[in-house]
Amino acid sequence: MTNISLEPIEIVRGQPYPGAPDNWKRFFTFSTDHKVIGIQYIVTSFIFFLVGGLFAMIMRGELITPEADLVDRTVYNALFTMHGSVMLFFWTFPVLVGLGNYLVPLMIGARDMAFPRLNAVSFWMIPIAGILMMSSFLIPGGPSQSGWWAYPPVSLQNPTNNLINGQVLWILSVAISGVSSIMGAVNFVTTIFKMRAPGMTWFRTPAFVWSVLAAQLIQLYGLPSLTGGAIMLLLDLTAGTSFFTPERGGNPIVYQHFFWFYSHPAVYVMVLPVFGIFSEVLPVHARKPLFGYRVIAVSSVIITVISSAVWVHHMFASATPPWMRMFFMVTTMLVAVPSGIKVFGWVATIWGGKMRFTTPMLFALGGISNWVFAGITGIFLGSVPIDLHVHNTYFVVGHFHYVLYGAIVMGIYAGIYHWFPKMTGRMYYEGLGKLHFVLTYVGTALIFLPMHPLGLMGMPRRVASYDPEFAFWNVVASIGGFLLGLSTLPFILNMVSAWVRGEKVGNNPWRAYGLEWLTSSPPSVENYEELPLVISGPYGYGRSEPLVSNVPNPDLTEFPESLTPQKAS
Amino acid sequence: MTAERAISQDTEAAVRQHQEHDEAGNSKFGFIVFLLSESVIFLSFFVGYTIFKTTTTDWYPEGVTGLETREPLINTIVLISSSFVIYVAERYLHDKSFGAFGSFC
Numbered sequence: 001m002t003n004i005s006l007e008p009i010e011i012v013r014g015q016p017y018p019g020a021p022d023n024w025k026r027f028f029t030f031s032t033d034h035k036v037i038g039i040q041y042i043v044t045s046f047i048f049f050l051v052g053g054l055f056a057m058i059m060r061g062e063l064i065t066p067e068a069d070l071v072d073r074t075v076y077n078a079l080f081t082m083h084g085s086v087m088l089f090f091w092t093f094p095v096l097v098g099l100g101n102y103l104v105p106l107m108i109g110a111r112d113m114a115f116p117r118l119n120a121v122s123f124w125m126i127p128i129a130g131i132l133m134m135s136s137f138l139i140p141g142g143p144s145q146s147g148w149w150a151y152p153p154v155s156l157q158n159p160t161n162n163l164i165n166g167q168v169l170w171i172l173s174v175a176i177s178g179v180s181s182i183m184g185a186v187n188f189v190t191t192i193f194k195m196r197a198p199g200m201t202w203f204r205t206p207a208f209v210w211s212v213l214a215a216q217l218i219q220l221y222g223l224p225s226l227t228g229g230a231i232m233l234l235l236d237l238t239a240g241t242s243f244f245t246p247e248r249g250g251n252p253i254v255y256q257h258f259f260w261f262y263s264h265p266a267v268y269v270m271v272l273p274v275f276g277i278f279s280e281v282l283p284v285h286a287r288k289p290l291f292g293y294r295v296i297a298v299s300s301v302i303i304t305v306i307s308s309a310v311w312v313h314h315m316f317a318s319a320t321p322p323w324m325r326m327f328f329m330v331t332t333m334l335v336a337v338p339s340g341i342k343v344f345g346w347v348a349t350i351w352g353g354k355m356r357f358t359t360p361m362l363f364a365l366g367g368i369s370n371w372v373f374a375g376i377t378g379i380f381l382g383s384v385p386i387d388l389h390v391h392n393t394y395f396v397v398g399h400f401h402y403v404l405y406g407a408i409v410m411g412i413y414a415g416i417y418h419w420f421p422k423m424t425g426r427m428y429y430e431g432l433g434k435l436h437f438v439l440t441y442v443g444t445a446l447i448f449l450p451m452h453p454l455g456l457m458g459m460p461r462r463v464a465s466y467d468p469e470f471a472f473w474n475v476v477a478s479i480g481g482f483l484l485g486l487s488t489l490p491f492i493l494n495m496v497s498a499w500v501r502g503e504k505v506g507n508n509p510w511r512a513y514g515l516e517w518l519t520s521s522p523p524s525v526e527n528y529e530e531l532p533l534v535i536s537g538p539y540g541y542g543r544s545e546p547l548v549s550n551v552p553n554p555d556l557t558e559f560p561e562s563l564t565p566q567k568a569s
Numbered sequence: 570m571t572a573e574r575a576i577s578q579d580t581e582a583a584v585r586q587h588q589e590h591d592e593a594g595n596s597k598f599g600f601i602v603f604l605l606s607e608s609v610i611f612l613s614f615f616v617g618y619t620i621f622k623t624t625t626t627d628w629y630p631e632g633v634t635g636l637e638t639r640e641p642l643i644n645t646i647v648l649i650s651s652s653f654v655i656y657v658a659e660r661y662l663h664d665k666s667f668g669a670f671g672s673f674c
Contacts, residue, residue, distance in 0.1 A: 114595045114599060115595070115596075115599060182603070182606055185602075185606070186599050186602050186603045187599070189599075189602050190595050190598050190599040193598065194591065194594065194595050194598055195595070220602065220605065220609075221606070221609055224606055224607065224608075224609035224610035224612075224613060225609060225610075227613075228609075228610050228611075228612075228613030228614050228617065229613065229617070231614075232614075232617050242621075242628065243617055243621055248628075249621075249625035249626070249628045250621065250625070251620065251621070251625075254617060254620050254621075258613060258617070
């Protein structure tokens, strides 16, 4: 009887199926491994982020002078429409789905997502839908010019009278990305409900997983409303129905209801995973357990519930009856309660902690500070009198960019830096990371802070030319915009060079406490040799109990002793 | 095929079997979640139609006087019976009786 060496199996286990490429080429295959798909999501959406940022910088270049001289007004309309659509549908949603894809199965001790092939399909729809939307630049009439919300009757104008026009391509592209999001949401919800490791009860599940679950539940109940509204808009545009066409008896306001019933909760879809990232990053770098972990976890789900009844605050100026304004003002302000609970928990987490100001920690702290500011201007906008005053001005633009860039993009950066050693096994360059943080934080303040005084002075949004009295703040904002464009360069340099030749730092460089740090970096295909048996809750900093009762990967030795049971005792 | 690869495929099969243990349960759960989500699309269609129908006095396009029912009724019957036929064909395919499957498909 021959002894066959078991060594080659170790190598083959690094691949999803025998013969699959085990190097960088696997990121260009139709892989079903959740970690490959996660990185595919992150990189693809980052490319769209750069495209959307380019649109933004052309707009800021246009707004340096009061006259519309750099680009034509119709081009400007197309630019802000495409900027908003690309940034939301092809950057923020997909990148967070990517981070969730990578981290959720690792954090709950699963070997993969519940439906790996469905996962791959929902990823590959993103580049297809993105290219479809970009292709509208090449057709006669150019892209949609009706803004990312595509309100009728503007979106129903169709000046070229072609069947294939920018608006139709926009609707189709949004519908495809919606299908992708729904499939992703089904996948996440099933994974989190059914595939948690033995012993991982709900209150042993990390806050990031809670927040991803809360966000994906919003996708499930909200997104169909946008899809339904978009299909009716498409029928109005192509088949001659009149759901939203006022001259044939339709009601354009109904579209606004359909749109915002999804698109306001969509903001929570984007911000909740970022809250989860904050909740994961802060305890690791402050060496303290997450303060009020259970309350922070449950407050995510409370936001899911409240967010289903806030959407009319976008329509205070859309002939909304007074009782409706009052009701939705109250519900909007209610969102501040769970968000405030979270901020309180984060501040209490770092209070008295042993802080390490690494790049992810800096981004998390910066993101939280921006979130507090954005939340306060959000309260302003939620109150009916102020909202009517600043409706459709730059105040609104400043507010939601503080949410989306100041809090969400900063949080995404924090997450990418924090889990970069897990994804690649190598450490990013700290100096470049800090440079990136400074540029991003200063740029964010420079570009989005001036928008608030501009809005209070009365500058309307979505204009290519403006009164000369607004010139000063617009120049400041444009400088900030170019600074933000510049800030992506150290990030790209950092990520690419660190992935190629960064310092190898082992499996748990942060000495973090969590299931994802119990496997190798980068994790092997099935994540764990045997499923971990969880015996205590997350964030056990300063506690002596181990996280698991078995050793999920027996051939890996370099873990902190507090994570796994010690053999001697 | 080399011996290593054969062994690796055996290991792989064992791992997959362990995983597929609960796959049927996952599929059922996921499909129910998907159906709940899809029902919201139809809810939004019904809401849109109801609002349109109740607030618009004369919503017929020009030259149309009433709602057609005959052709849509025939279409609906064809649609629903086709799903029944496909279901029967799928049952025959499941039992590997290909003749009956062919007659229904």
